[in-house]
Amino acid sequence: MTRSRDIRWLPGFSWVTLFFFVFLYAPLIILVVFSFNASRSATVWAGFSFEWYTKAFANDDIQRAATNSVIIAIFATIAATTIATMAALTLSRNKRVKGKPVFGGVLIFPLMIPEIVTAVATLTFFAAIGLSLGLGNIIIAHTVFCIPFAYLPIRARLDGMDESLEAAAQDLYASKFTTLRLITLPLLMPGIVSGAMLAFIISLDDFIITLMVAEAGSTTLPIYIYSLVRIGITPEVNAVSTVLLGFSVIVVTLSYVIGKKNKT
Amino acid sequence: MTSAVKIQALNKVYPGDVTALKSADLEIGDNEFFTLLGPSGCGKTTLLRLIAGFEEPTAGVLSLFGDDISTLPPEKRPVNTVFQHYSLFPHMSVFENVAFGLRRLGRSDKDAKARVEAMLDLVHLTDFAGRKPSQLSGGQQQRVALARALAPEPKVLLLDEPLSALDLKLRQSMRAELKRLQKDTGITFVFVTHDQEEALAMSDRIAVMSAGEIQQVGDPSAIYEHPENRFVAEFIGDANFLNATVAETTPSGTTYALDAGGTLTGPDQGRAKGEAVTLFFRPEKATLSQVGEGPNQLRCTVKDILYLGNSTDYWLALDHVTTLIVRSKNQTDGTVIADIGEQISLSLDPAALRILAT
Ligand SMILES: Nc1ncnc2c1ncn2[C@@H]1O[C@H](COP(=O)(O)OP(=O)(O)OP(=O)(O)O)[C@@H](O)[C@H]1O
Ligand SMILES: [Mg+2]
Numbered sequence: 375m376t377r378s379r380d381i382r383w384l385p386g387f388s389w390v391t392l393f394f395f396v397f398l399y400a401p402l403i404i405l406v407v408f409s410f411n412a413s414r415s416a417t418v419w420a421g422f423s424f425e426w427y428t429k430a431f432a433n434d435d436i437q438r439a440a441t442n443s444v445i446i447a448i449f450a451t452i453a454a455t456t457i458a459t460m461a462a463l464t465l466s467r468n469k470r471v472k473g474k475p476v477f478g479g480v481l482i483f484p485l486m487i488p489e490i491v492t493a494v495a496t497l498t499f500f501a502a503i504g505l506s507l508g509l510g511n512i513i514i515a516h517t518v519f520c521i522p523f524a525y526l527p528i529r530a531r532l533d534g535m536d537e538s539l540e541a542a543a544q545d546l547y548a549s550k551f552t553t554l555r556l557i558t559l560p561l562l563m564p565g566i567v568s569g570a571m572l573a574f575i576i577s578l579d580d581f582i583i584t585l586m587v588a589e590a591g592s593t594t595l596p597i598y599i600y601s602l603v604r605i606g607i608t609p610e611v612n613a614v615s616t617v618l619l620g621f622s623v624i625v626v627t628l629s630y631v632i633g634k635k636n637k638t
Numbered sequence: 639m640t641s642a643v644k645i646q647a648l649n650k651v652y653p654g655d656v657t658a659l660k661s662a663d664l665e666i667g668d669n670e671f672f673t674l675l676g677p678s679g680c681g682k683t684t685l686l687r688l689i690a691g692f693e694e695p696t697a698g699v700l701s702l703f704g705d706d707i708s709t710l711p712p713e714k715r716p717v718n719t720v721f722q723h724y725s726l727f728p729h730m731s732v733f734e735n736v737a738f739g740l741r742r743l744g745r746s747d748k749d750a751k752a753r754v755e756a757m758l759d760l761v762h763l764t765d766f767a768g769r770k771p772s773q774l775s776g777g778q779q780q781r782v783a784l785a786r787a788l789a790p791e792p793k794v795l796l797l798d799e800p801l802s803a804l805d806l807k808l809r810q811s812m813r814a815e816l817k818r819l820q821k822d823t824g825i826t827f828v829f830v831t832h833d834q835e836e837a838l839a840m841s842d843r844i845a846v847m848s849a850g851e852i853q854q855v856g857d858p859s860a861i862y863e864h865p866e867n868r869f870v871a872e873f874i875g876d877a878n879f880l881n882a883t884v885a886e887t888t889p890s891g892t893t894y895a896l897d898a899g900g901t902l903t904g905p906d907q908g909r910a911k912g913e914a915v916t917l918f919f920r921p922e923k924a925t926l927s928q929v930g931e932g933p934n935q936l937r938c939t940v941k942d943i944l945y946l947g948n949s950t951d952y953w954l955a956l957d958h959v960t961t962l963i964v965r966s967k968n969q970t971d972g973t974v975i976a977d978i979g980e981q982i983s984l985s986l987d988p989a990a991l992r993i994l995a996t
Contacts, residue, residue, distance in 0.1 A: 536723070538721050541692055541712070541725070542719070542725040542727070543738070545692075545712050545713070545718055545719045546713075546786070547743055547790065548742050561729060
């Protein structure tokens, strides 16, 4: 069959798609490449070097910001994943809860709220109740917006799980909590791990909400990168960004792979 | 007979006003292979789930060996279930699956191990103890499910269409195996199926259900030979029905005048002369012959002939509206009794004629 007759071939579509891929990835590739540049220039290639990585890792401010980011992400992830797991179990299993689809919708609705609105609202709310816990403020804010992200893969996994397995465990003399411990949670684990990793990355990468609620001394990595960029793009920024990018890609890929694993 | 399971006026209404069980009464004896048989949606699974404790009855009493268990949660009932799709724990080995119930009951490791080994031996799966369920064939998974449910020595074993996912050959061999297991263990089996042949072959007694109601309870031959109503007669095997009125009653039998013409004589069932009744007989009870018009014979026209291998079904028209089926064994010579369109005589032994309640 000639191309012009093939219904799957639409003139121009492939070029637009290609154009999109170039726009999506060219900036990232340039950023990564110039992080290895031997000169200070962000436009002229002067040979390969790890100089900027060494500098970035030696920088006290970057270290502090990275430590803050990781602490926040760990606590927010643990809290968000725990809450999301409990919510998913309640909303998919508890027969007495009425209007479960509504609750499920409300739970993931924040994903559609513009982040700046959430940020302003959170700031106002914290100010109103006089909450001032340093990193604690950021952890609470992150926990809240990470819950929907953690919830989605857990819920998906739970919905794909055969409820009769839990019935079988109860039939074999397991109490509710034994069933949860021995059957539900182990089978749900890929979803939980996947959700936790997603939450971790979302927390690590967050900028707008963190900027609003961060107090002096609780600068995170994205905020620090932003402050550097305002002074001027340096290969050091590129190096830190590349590390963050690499880390995100690895975690998200793992999260995806684990979420897919032994889907029965 | 001590009753293992006794249900009295048991009702189940699901949310949305779906009545799945209407005031059912049933007594299942100790050490019985008892089958719940009925079409899809008649409430078999519901009744099983009520006994297991996964559903709460809307009304009625459920007792196990004399104890009212209506309010006990499933993990407190000495009843185990073999689920329709086995529901083996995918993250545990065969051994761990079978040991699950024993561990929950607090058996010692040594005790549990011996019991699991005995169970795996019983279902011929000793060599598979280390495998995961996903590494087993359907029939093997089925037997693990059986071993797992039998291991804690339940007082009653519930089986929800356990053979429906297997192919025909395997299903037939599992029938025999299930029957053997029931006899060997002495545990009361409550078996659910919608396959009438399976029910007849395996059961000590059968309860036929329809639309949430128990239609008839009896042993296989009683259900097959003496169905109490049209539903049971039709659901278990093939059936011929004839509308008639009582023409004459004598001590030796009753003569019925068929609406379609002709008369048939059958056993006396205390019906008054002139009363309208539904007569019924099984296709294999009648015989066909070329000639003759005597007592208990009907002249019919052959409409269709279906060759079934070991037998042949003749579809006969008695009049425009009444079709009867006669099943005749295929003998060695293989001659066809009649051809389509020919006239033929159907003879029926009076003892094979039944009069239905409605
Ligand atoms: N959880 C439920 N909520 C509402 N209605 C239900 C529920 N479970 C079953 N039903 C209804 O109750 C009736 C009986 O269902 P049940 O599962 O007991 O049938 P069954 O005899 O086991 O059928 P099958 O042979 O198809 O398994 C059906 O009409 C079904 O739609
Ligand atoms: Mg069913």
